[in-house]
Amino acid sequence: MKPAEIRELSDEALAEKLKEGRAELFNLRFQMATSQLDNTARVKTVKKDIARVLTEQRARQIAAANAAAAE
Template sequence: MAAGDLKGMSLDELDDQLAKLKKEQFNLRFQKASGQLENTSRVRQVRRDIARVMTYATQKRGGASSAVKSAAKSKPGA
């Protein structure tokens, strides 16, 4: 999944994508436990895609930027 695809998505679409990826991650873990997993690199790709989607969702919600700004303002030497 490309980062450019995520930038154009709305918050609801990001949440839907996150749910799909977590479901896929669960299925991959189940396949690994039962010895049926063929493409082991997909586990890593899905994990990174989940992190990427969560990052964009946090940015759209405004959580990351406001937390960084408030931390920078509260530093005494800044």
């Protein structure tokens, strides 16, 4: 998922993407441990997607705090 796509999502959609990403990462790690994972690069991709979502959530928190402090 690209950063531009993540910025367009609502707060609820970001939370859902984060939940889905963490669940997928858990499943990928489980498959890796049992030697059933075919595409090991997928783990890295999912981790980056999770980080992007967390970064956007934090940026929104900071922007909200700055807006509240400006008032």
